[in-house]
Amino acid sequence: MGEITLRDAVTRGLTEALDTDERVFLMGEDIGSYQGPYAVTKGLLEKYGHERIKDTPISEGVVVGAAVGAAMAGLRPIVEIMTINFLLLAMDMVVNHAAKLRYMSNGQIQVPMVIRTVTGGGAQLGATHSQSLEGWFASVPGLKVAAPSDPYDALGLLRTAIADEDPVIFAEHARLYQVRGDVPDDYYAIPFGQAKVKRAGDDVTLVAYSRGVHTALEAAAILEKKGVDAEVIDLRTLRPLDTATVLASVEKTNRVIVVDEAWRSGGFGAEVASMIQENAFDSLDGPVGRVAGLEVPAPYNGTLEASALPDASQIVSTIEDIFGI
């Protein structure tokens, strides 16, 4: 057991897969000689060579598409797309190919591949580089979406992603790479569709994923001082979605806020909120609240950008507004 960063947890998951499964290889822009834009693949080229650590041209479409093809042929490609914003250039390959082939071939074809990508804002990269688009992928049948919030989950979910028989979008938040946490030496894996109660509480449920979990935990600490006992749930995977854990919590607390860094309208939080009120309407003391990104392209200026992203105080005040606590 040791404390490592989320970055190192991902690197460990990749290394382990490369060591244990010959079908696994990595592909992406600048993952090799540049050592990875976020340094997740640092040292891997030196260790595994060009056949398994493939620097690619800047061609997101064919990079994802070639991974789909390699997966069709039985390999297990792990692609790095530098940020989720650039996946816009490979949408067709993800949504109309990777996600569809199993169904359209009636199971003759499998596409076991992982697309690792960096999501989220808050690093002053401007509007083109700061989006949280994972919710779109989570709406597509045939895809799976994982978005870890800490090193333990990152490793456990990555193992499941690599072992999965379907295409998985693995969204790593740009501002979580330095988060530290304990990771056991012994093998474990985290099944998809199992949310985690990060903090138990009786008064209100905060549902979040990825960086939102940290925001929710911060809010819980503030709420505690106010005498409000929040339960924080980390969804861990957006598709499949663990509705049971969320609903059980809501039935206990009768109050719930969904935290989501994406734009509020049509963000993943909308799905979670809809699902909750559909299934637990009678348990609710008030509407399912949403704390989400404001509906603007991300501004470069740091103060402005921060004001557009959800923070703990917004969670606290939303709870106050809705539930008067």
Add this chain to the structure above:
Amino acid sequence: MGEITLRDAVTRGLTEALDTDERVFLMGEDIGSYQGPYAVTKGLLEKYGHERIKDTPISEGVVVGAAVGAAMAGLRPIVEIMTINFLLLAMDMVVNHAAKLRYMSNGQIQVPMVIRTVTGGGAQLGATHSQSLEGWFASVPGLKVAAPSDPYDALGLLRTAIADEDPVIFAEHARLYQVRGDVPDDYYAIPFGQAKVKRAGDDVTLVAYSRGVHTALEAAAILEKKGVDAEVIDLRTLRPLDTATVLASVEKTNRVIVVDEAWRSGGFGAEVASMIQENAFDSLDGPVGRVAGLEVPAPYNGTLEASALPDASQIVSTIEDIFGI
């Protein structure tokens, strides 16, 4: 005043814009010599010539991108993307360029353009050709999304779209082109963000757009026989969303069902449902119900495909399940 098809209403809107505004031109695959894949642009090449009716190579990215550039320079391009599924190849141009330029340039740049595209399933075109992706665009600040359900709205909304100073996704449902309706000879336009009450009723509100409106109206007819008086609301634009009309109706009926052809998880219906319960929780007799596409890639087989799409009987039974009426 005369009864025309939705197809003809769109053609009329295009013709009128070409006649009255020199800055307007059309661009798209097979809109010219092929006469338009859905025959919407039939005859236009002969009338306006190649300079204004531009057949393009099969290159959705540059087709949309060139329209963005032309709009940046002050023209008013109207692009046809054969189906919304092919917009996946131009996602970057739509989401990371068209939608962002005004903001990133702080208003120096405007992108007044319309992307007309065909949405929806039910025509046995298989999984790659049958999606309803308009909800994704409706979640992006900087874009507007219109989706008419009848000829009157099609013309009125298209006029507004062409006059708008921002990029508009104009989604025409593949199975509505033959829908007929009265369209006045005199000029009118339908402002964005104004839903329409298609049928007034007191017992339950059905919120829909595009083809879903017809499904909802069918359901309302069935419900009427059962003594249930449904109000049917056509959103007409997804972004901006007319929350006021929807909420006013819900406050009257206390019951609401959202109809959406997209996959249920993360479809546009999720946003509408979330919004309603957030703002009208205390008026609701029960949860906001959703009747949406089932979560499968569209199968080719007609019976299977139909079973995956929302229909009137599902609306009726969902109302029964939730409200016991």
Add this chain to the structure above:
Amino acid sequence: MDLGNSQAVQLYEKMLLIRRFEEQSGRLYMQGKINGFLHLYIGEEAIAVGAISSLRDDDYIITHYRDHGHALARGVHPNLIMAELMGKVTGTSGGKGGSMHIFDVSKGFMGGHAIVGGQMPLAAGLALAIKYRGEDRAVLCVFGDGAVNEGSFHETMNLASLWKLPIIFLLENNLYGMGTHIERTRAGGKDIYLNADAYKIPAAQIDGMDVVAVRDSFTEALERIRAGEGPVFLEAMTYRFVGHSLQDPQSYRESAEVDQWRIRDPIDTFREASFVDGLLDDGQITRIGERVDAAISEAIAFAEQSDEPGPEALFENVEG
């Protein structure tokens, strides 16, 4: 022609099978028994047959939505394809794929892809897997002249050459993408093979109406590919004798142009040349015709008698 008798029979029979299959598909579409989009391969048969007859069983094939010809040439059973077109549970995809999405992985037939250019990046991946494993298999990647203008073409050509992937790019240049002539969509004009040079991929233009020429070019290209020297690009000049799909009014071309190309009908010309060369006699020709007609009748009967998929099929094979 440098061809044995049994080879001539095979090539002719396959081409005729495709022709008759397509004719009947068109008819069944008009009857409402096939739905959605239907793109026929009539006029282009020599390409699929010439190309695919030169492949090994363990090679992969990946193609576009105009895919019946390639599937039949590969030996995917006509019954299964016809059942798929009719949306039946016995079809190649149990009726869930349809005409544009024919798959038979047991034959290395990796689809049937309906997004123009979409199959190209996948082809690169199939080839990458072959190379990764050190095998000498090849990937046949089929696409049309219209696909050449998609970004995916460019990205795939570059990657395939850069990584020396074992792909044979087969461009079916029928001069039109839907209703738009290539001279109106491609700056480089109709001789697309010249573009391969930009990627350092060896290329040639071949006569797509001549099944033997196609086969011979393929045999040569495959040697190079199996030797690990990277991709080859072959542009087969051809023409579709019928509309783009069954929806196509064909207002964009003159019937004289069609007639001109019909003179070079790949099946008629091959039959006549084979007859002259003594490779096919009247009796054989008659028997082949009968066999083909029987196969098509059987396929239609099989498809018509097959069940539609049951409701349980809807949620099958969404995920693994």
Add this chain to the structure above:
Amino acid sequence: MDLGNSQAVQLYEKMLLIRRFEEQSGRLYMQGKINGFLHLYIGEEAIAVGAISSLRDDDYIITHYRDHGHALARGVHPNLIMAELMGKVTGTSGGKGGSMHIFDVSKGFMGGHAIVGGQMPLAAGLALAIKYRGEDRAVLCVFGDGAVNEGSFHETMNLASLWKLPIIFLLENNLYGMGTHIERTRAGGKDIYLNADAYKIPAAQIDGMDVVAVRDSFTEALERIRAGEGPVFLEAMTYRFVGHSLQDPQSYRESAEVDQWRIRDPIDTFREASFVDGLLDDGQITRIGERVDAAISEAIAFAEQSDEPGPEALFENVEG
């Protein structure tokens, strides 16, 4: 050199302005006064200055994220750019764009685009508008060697040539896209201009370290473009003397390679050649240095003293 004295002064002063601006930007980034990504143009100054000095005021410029050099060469005020880098309300986009998204529409400077290759389709559209209106303006579209492998490059080159759009494609080939050398990303190798032939676009490779050579090639190309003959493609060979961005550890290249290129520093070589040719004397060189330093100091002071945008700016200019 075939150059007047005042032209030499202008070219030298612009290049030096860019160099000093970039040096100070880097310093301010290390101090945390500039944030996000910062891509410097050091080493490549001759390209922007040579190219843009040949344009007319009514021409458009559109470029990638490594955009300060082009903006400065175009005459966008250094104060405004520096304020943008610091996220101030006085910046070109009021602090909302940042380093990668510099716009000054009053100068025809249409951005600063951070998606590799993304500016290319937009350039086609700008040029289409010019042509649609029957004007003789031109569009300068700048991109890097890395962008060439994106599908958008291919689609844009084809459309631009097909429609004879008035674009001058300026490829800044600095041999690397981030940390990956062009020989490892492009099958066609480093001489990218050869690819333009596939699109029937006239092309040349030019010395991007020689401001006069760049300017002369541009002047010639622009004549052709203004005459309505369609796009021209110029590949300027260059090198960035510093990292890809301020995050770059530069482990992928040898310092000897950098040193080799630094010998050809476009500013030093131009100053020396101008001195030898009698186009610049010591006094002028000193005065230019002083003017540039003053301009940069002013820009920094201006930016530092400017306010951040207020909260009301957040929702401004999302929609019209």
